[in-house]
Amino acid sequence: MGVKLEIFRMIIYLTFPVAMFWVSNQAEWFEDDVIQRKAFGSCPICDFSLQRELWPPEKLQEIEEFKERLRKRREEKLLRDAQQNS
Numbered sequence: 001m002g003v004k005l006e007i008f009r010m011i012i013y014l015t016f017p018v019a020m021f022w023v024s025n026q027a028e029w030f031e032d033d034v035i036q037r038k039a040f041g042s043c044p045i046c047d048f049s050l051q052r053e054l055w056p057p058e059k060l061q062e063i064e065e066f067k068e069r070l071r072k073r074r075e076e077k078l079l080r081d082a083q084q085n086s
Contacts, residue, residue, distance in 0.1 A: 023029075
């Protein structure tokens with residue numbers, strides 16, 4: 001009886017975290033809730049309306065602007081590091 005109980009407990013201990021990980025990674029199950037929460041705002045205190053955000057951006061121009069911002073940040077950081085090291 002003791003060995004069977006230990007085997008059952010081990011199965012539960014291993015199955016539960018794996019199942020929760022699998023469920024949490026099913027994006028299509030939660031996509032509508034996340035979009036709705038972002039669209040209407042999740043904080044009742046906030047006085048601004050959140051826009052619908054999806055990744056990847058639907059417009060290529062947004063992607064290019066994002067890449068340009070990242071490039072500028074990287075260059076500024078490299079300049080700051082170079083000036084500090086000089």
